[in-house]
Amino acid sequence: MSNPPNILVVDDDAAVCALLEDYLSEHGYAVRCAHDAGTARALLDTLTPDAALLDVGLPGEDGLALARHLRERYDIGIMMISGAGETVDRIVGLEIGADDYLAKPFDLRELRARLKSVLRRYARPAVPPGDDAPASPPPTRRVPFGVCTLDLGTCLLSAADGSEVPLTRAEFELLRVFAERPNRPLSREQLFALAQNRDWDPMDRSIDIRIARLRKKIEADPEHPRVLRTVRGLGYMYVPESA
Numbered sequence: 142m143s144n145p146p147n148i149l150v151v152d153d154d155a156a157v158c159a160l161l162e163d164y165l166s167e168h169g170y171a172v173r174c175a176h177d178a179g180t181a182r183a184l185l186d187t188l189t190p191d192a193a194l195l196d197v198g199l200p201g202e203d204g205l206a207l208a209r210h211l212r213e214r215y216d217i218g219i220m221m222i223s224g225a226g227e228t229v230d231r232i233v234g235l236e237i238g239a240d241d242y243l244a245k246p247f248d249l250r251e252l253r254a255r256l257k258s259v260l261r262r263y264a265r266p267a268v269p270p271g272d273d274a275p276a277s278p279p280p281t282r283r284v285p286f287g288v289c290t291l292d293l294g295t296c297l298l299s300a301a302d303g304s305e306v307p308l309t310r311a312e313f314e315l316l317r318v319f320a321e322r323p324n325r326p327l328s329r330e331q332l333f334a335l336a337q338n339r340d341w342d343p344m345d346r347s348i349d350i351r352i353a354r355l356r357k358k359i360e361a362d363p364e365h366p367r368v369l370r371t372v373r374g375l376g377y378m379y380v381p382e383s384a
Contacts, residue, residue, distance in 0.1 A: 165256075
């Protein structure tokens with residue numbers, strides 16, 4: 142039997158923590174709770190969760206700062222939870238690399254469905270029982286993206302001087318989709334389905350935000366993009382420099 146997914150819940154409301162711990166535990170998750178960022182960081186010294194549910198309005202260091210800390214150091218799913226439900230929190234959360242955002246009060250079934258979707262994006266392939274032989278390294282496939290190169294085998298984005306360019310999991314999935322479909326206009330709905338395995342909400346600007354963030358990393362002139370181009374009335378298109 143596989144180990145249950147480890148979930149870190151960080152919320153200063155003890156009742157919310159207790160509710161999520163009880164509900165998620167009943168559905169097969171291993172849950173650890175913290176009421177502030179400091180306690181959460183201490184837990185991370187002993188456990189790397191598969192996903193984190195972070196309240197935006199934490200005392201002291203807020204949830205957005207903690208999310209940035211997690212994204213810079215761990216390859217895990219991050220869901221932001223906010224009592225305010227303000228658009229600015231949603232946009233900032235997605236800009237710093239959160240995978241999803243849910244406003245309070247929320248339906249527990251919706252939260253679990255969204256959590257399952259986030260976990261699927263970070264799922265590692267299982268090793269068959271008894272197969273302890275070392276896995277063959279994935280074939281190297283390097284794709285040029287402007288001033289950078291993406292290695293689809295190692296999921297690394299490299300600058301011209303060979304240095305690694307920080308890339309979130311969601312950003313990599315988006316570049317992977319483009320790399321597999323060069324010179325093909327893709328709508329936001331298609332990008333959501335292909336890169337995030339979920340339906341597109343017309344009010345969700347996360348694709349546009351990630352495109353803007355990627356342009357700053359790969360374009361020689363982000364204000365006049367030539368690699369990730371906007372297709373008016375539709376979405377975006379990856380155009381290799383040789384095209």
